[in-house]
Amino acid sequence: MTVVDVRIELKKGVADPEGSNTKKTLESLGFKGIDSVRTVKVFEITLDAPAEEAKKHAEEMCRQLLANPVIQKYSVVVR
């Protein structure tokens, strides 16, 4: 069994309203020195395959389903 983390994040320049609202709320709670908050989606996928193969499968999953290449980029890390 291999566990891979598929990390889906917004491309640079794409607005992240959830992140910017979270930043505002943290500041309203009194937190200082926050430069930015960005949200990232991670799918933690457990696959019945060796590490190298699992990584390839996960990348194919991103292309076919998990990521929207217009606004998102993805990376796969074997844990």
Place this chain on the structure above:
Amino acid sequence: MTVVDVRIELKKGVADPEGSNTKKTLESLGFKGIDSVRTVKVFEITLDAPAEEAKKHAEEMCRQLLANPVIQKYSVVVR
């Protein structure tokens, strides 16, 4: 500037409908050998503080706002 990854995941035993539906959809696309898919939320926070302090601030943010301790657990990693 320190970048921290705040990782919010569901506690064991808490249903993850988004994860299980993603698993079903991947299987319907022909992917085999998927044992489980769990969704994780990550806040990538850039803080104007040294690493040790940034980590403490981020943990306090989880306690006050980012995580729901009833169903979620959090971890903070300095990148």
